[in-house]
Amino acid sequence: MPDVIRIVLADDNYLVREGTRRLLEDSGEVVVAAAVGSAPELIRAVEATGAEAVVSDIRMPAGTAAAGPAMEGIDAARAIKATNPGVGVVILSQYAEEAYAFELFRNGTAGLAYLLKDRVGDVAQLLAALRAVRAGGSVVDPQVVEALVARRVRLSESPLSRLTARELDVLREMAQGSGNAAIARKLSLSESSVEKYVNTIFTKLGLNAEQLVHRRVAAVLTFLRDASLRPPAGSG
Numbered sequence: 230m231p232d233v234i235r236i237v238l239a240d241d242n243y244l245v246r247e248g249t250r251r252l253l254e255d256s257g258e259v260v261v262a263a264a265v266g267s268a269p270e271l272i273r274a275v276e277a278t279g280a281e282a283v284v285s286d287i288r289m290p291a292g293t294a295a296a297g298p299a300m301e302g303i304d305a306a307r308a309i310k311a312t313n314p315g316v317g318v319v320i321l322s323q324y325a326e327e328a329y330a331f332e333l334f335r336n337g338t339a340g341l342a343y344l345l346k347d348r349v350g351d352v353a354q355l356l357a358a359l360r361a362v363r364a365g366g367s368v369v370d371p372q373v374v375e376a377l378v379a380r381r382v383r384l385s386e387s388p389l390s391r392l393t394a395r396e397l398d399v400l401r402e403m404a405q406g407s408g409n410a411a412i413a414r415k416l417s418l419s420e421s422s423v424e425k426y427v428n429t430i431f432t433k434l435g436l437n438a439e440q441l442v443h444r445r446v447a448a449v450l451t452f453l454r455d456a457s458l459r460p461p462a463g464s465g
Contacts, residue, residue: 233257234359237278238264239271239285239302240321245349249284252352259359268305275309275316282317282363283309284355286346287329303333310340317362319355321346325372334367342368388451391433399426404449 236253238261240246246264253259262278265271268289275283287302306318319342320333330343342358348370349355358368392400395416402412409423416423427445434451436444 233260234282234356234363235260235262235278235280236282236284236359237262237271237274237280239266239268239274239283239289239305240264241266241286241289245286249349252349253284253355256352256356258356268301271305272308275313280316282319282359284319284321284359287320287322287324303329306333306341307336310336314340315365316340317359317365318342319344319358319362319368321349323347325370327373330369330373338367339365340367343373344368344370345372388434392430396426396430396433399423400430400448400452403427403445404452 236259238246238250238253240249243266246266250261250264254261262280263274265274266289268285271283271285271289274280283306285302285305289301289305302320302322306320309316309318317340321344322329323346325345333341333343340362342362344355344358361368389397389400398416399412402415407415409420409427412418413420413423418426430448431444434448436447
């Protein structure tokens with residue numbers, strides 16, 4: 230007889246929630262201890278049922294004002310892992326967006342999985358993810374992995390990859406409209422140092438003095454175009 234996993238299921242769509250419950254329980258490998266429709270209910274149900282794992286939609290309402298601060302699937306996952314680190318969490322998302330995966334995994338990957346919602350129909354894969362997170366492992370949907378790899382490739386090809394962290398700080402301030410004096414105050418640098426950084430940025434971005442385009446504007450445009458390729462701070 231397979232080892233049965235006790236879970237809490239969360240989705241604000243009743244039909245999806247009950248359909249997923251039926252699929253999982255019919256496998257004989259899962260007991261759904263509670264099925265809820267909001268993030269606060271999910272957190273309370275984990276505490277009340279002693280569940281080993283959670284399957285949650287990435288998007289859910291916060292519930293009533295009395296239920297506490299607004300949270301969705303990823304916020305709830307963080308809250309659950311903070312108080313019950315041994316509980317595995319599988320997040321289901323309709324978004325093959327690497328940014329959502331970064332957000333889920335930014336504080337660590339242990340006991341977390343990010344799957345696309347259409348994987349619900351593949352019960353074997355969902356069960357494998359539940360077993361993995363319960364054991365402290367992590368799972369990322371192959372389509373999201375492809376998006377992450379593509380992001381890294383785009384980042385490596387971006388002119389911004391040539392800049393140091395401090396040069397990026399200076400360019401970020403430039404993008405907010407700050408002049409050299411304001412940048413110096415914000416970053417605790419001398420104005421001469423800022424000027425050197427700015428000139429180095431121009432050189433690394435291939436913006437020479439002979440170009441007709443305003444170099445400061447061109448540098449900012451490069452930043453605005455490619456900065457979103459860089460992973461969130463602290464994501465590694």
